[in-house]
Amino acid sequence: MPLETTTDSELQLQRLAAEEKSRKKWLLVQPVSNTSMMVDSGTVSMPLNLLMVATLAGELFDITFIDERLGDRVPQDLSAYDVVAITSRTLNATKAYAIADRAKAQGKIVLLGGVHPTMLHDEATAHATSVVYGEIESVWTELATDIILGNMKPVYRASTLKPMTSMRRPNFGYAMQTKNAKRYSSRIPILATKGCPVGCNFCTTPTIYGKNYRYREIDFVLDEMRYHQERLGKEKVNFSFMDDNISFRPKYFTELLEGMAKLNVRWNANISMNFLHKPEIAELAGRSGCDLMSIGFESLNPETLKSVHKGSNRLDNYETVVSNLHNNGVAIQGYFMFGFDNDSEESFQLTYDFILQNRIEFPVFSLVTPFPGTPYYDEMKPRLRHFDWDKYDTYHYMFEPKGITTDTFLSNFVKLQQEVYKPRAIMKRMQGKPLNWVWLANIMMNRFTSKLKPEIYL
Ligand code: B12
Ligand code: SF4
Numbered sequence: 001m002p003l004e005t006t007t008d009s010e011l012q013l014q015r016l017a018a019e020e021k022s023r024k025k026w027l028l029v030q031p032v033s034n035t036s037m038m039v040d041s042g043t044v045s046m047p048l049n050l051l052m053v054a055t056l057a058g059e060l061f062d063i064t065f066i067d068e069r070l071g072d073r074v075p076q077d078l079s080a081y082d083v084v085a086i087t088s089r090t091l092n093a094t095k096a097y098a099i100a101d102r103a104k105a106q107g108k109i110v111l112l113g114g115v116h117p118t119m120l121h122d123e124a125t126a127h128a129t130s131v132v133y134g135e136i137e138s139v140w141t142e143l144a145t146d147i148i149l150g151n152m153k154p155v156y157r158a159s160t161l162k163p164m165t166s167m168r169r170p171n172f173g174y175a176m177q178t179k180n181a182k183r184y185s186s187r188i189p190i191l192a193t194k195g196c197p198v199g200c201n202f203c204t205t206p207t208i209y210g211k212n213y214r215y216r217e218i219d220f221v222l223d224e225m226r227y228h229q230e231r232l233g234k235e236k237v238n239f240s241f242m243d244d245n246i247s248f249r250p251k252y253f254t255e256l257l258e259g260m261a262k263l264n265v266r267w268n269a270n271i272s273m274n275f276l277h278k279p280e281i282a283e284l285a286g287r288s289g290c291d292l293m294s295i296g297f298e299s300l301n302p303e304t305l306k307s308v309h310k311g312s313n314r315l316d317n318y319e320t321v322v323s324n325l326h327n328n329g330v331a332i333q334g335y336f337m338f339g340f341d342n343d344s345e346e347s348f349q350l351t352y353d354f355i356l357q358n359r360i361e362f363p364v365f366s367l368v369t370p371f372p373g374t375p376y377y378d379e380m381k382p383r384l385r386h387f388d389w390d391k392y393d394t395y396h397y398m399f400e401p402k403g404i405t406t407d408t409f410l411s412n413f414v415k416l417q418q419e420v421y422k423p424r425a426i427m428k429r430m431q432g433k434p435l436n437w438v439w440l441a442n443i444m445m446n447r448f449t450s451k452l453k454p455e456i457y458l
Pocket of ligand 1: 033039040045046047048049050052053085086087088089090091111112113114115116132134135136137191202203204205241242243244270366371372392393394395
């Protein structure tokens, strides 16, 4: 998709908005999921996706912001609003649709956006006035104009993506003024890049944004960080990058980190390990304040990595990546997926050994989940056990892998988690590491995993 620059239609929208007698009232909703797993529990991260919607829409409309994960609930009577706009991933799609249906029945303009409505826009349009495909920024002028004129289309999909240079600084005020805002993590979500051309077949990003990789000017990202430092009156502010893959362009990534090193901030991010085996990158990450990197190791089986097109992962580099980061004081949240056709009983033992030997601080285990709309979903659809979106949370069993029976698989999956989070294993992985929230996460995981039973995954 090509990129777009400013158009006359933006000026026309401003004129239309100025002529409006009263500003339309929007209710923005982040629905809580129905899952029983530890997804929306405890402290939750501020939803940057809905905040970006609020920031844009708030320039022209009045906004009320509800995050159900904080305990707030959408009122039954929606007469105070003209537009009800809901964000949805697959795990909360059922919830999002129920709210959307209620709002539609009350005659509201209902907007559905986010990953799930984008991937399954035919399904979502049945519940909404309009579905927004992908990011709101690239369709905003057309969408806002149609809302003011009351002339809605079923789907808004951009033929060109806006450059990220035009991205607004998110207005956190919308989230912070909600009653239970103290349940938000103190880490500030921030975005430097969008997209990831690696092309893993189970991931939604390449399907939605193709091979595009866009980034903001480094000065804008650093300015946003400085703004929060001034607002909070301290240098050591914690930022959490929401990027799909912040390190895809080495030059951009290293320049950004050099800038951050001068600010004295702390940060964490999702990262692919394409060039993390280079010691100078890990040194720069540590120097620029990175305290945790979330890395998708996914599997220790080269055939599996090949089959999901995870070209950024080289098994030969795993240990080097880990030791480089550890040598520079960066902790690792390591993601491991199970349920691939190549998995066997041996896969669990291999993963356990890797985690213990390499002292991965915060291992996270999930079950392979083919998300609707991805190439992997199309491939696996005939073998999927269910289409209950509430269970598409990466913690439910989706299909029987070819190499192992369900019972053996699930009992090994439980055992692995319990072993990794036993006190002795925690000590082996964590001894000598800073006493911070990662320790706390391990203690919580010890309690959580000790109660696990294979049945909960079904
Ligand atoms: C950062 C991230 C996280 C963070 C922060 C999440 C948060 N608080 O928002 C953490 C680590 C906490 C997380 C957790 C999870 N995540 Co996550 N995460 C991401 C990631 C990499 C980026 C999301 C993001 O914030 N991007 C930046 C914002 C600005 O962009 P955006 O989300 O695309 O939003 C834009 C548009 O979608 C649109 N839009 C969004 N909502 C709406 C609403 C309306 C009304 C409109 C008009 C437009 C609109 O406009 C927005 C602004 O541009 C995405 C990948 C991706 N690109 O989506 C995965 C992703 C969303 N995560 C995923 C998953 C599976 C999870 C977990 C279930 C994992 C787990 N088992 O714990 C949990 C679920 C948590 C929850 N309750 O939703 C999947 C979801 C797949 C699916 N089909 O549902 C994704 C897509 C990755 C993938 N595998 O493909 N995640
Ligand atoms: S490296 Fe991560 S973000 Fe990129 S396509 Fe693969 S899973 Fe998606």
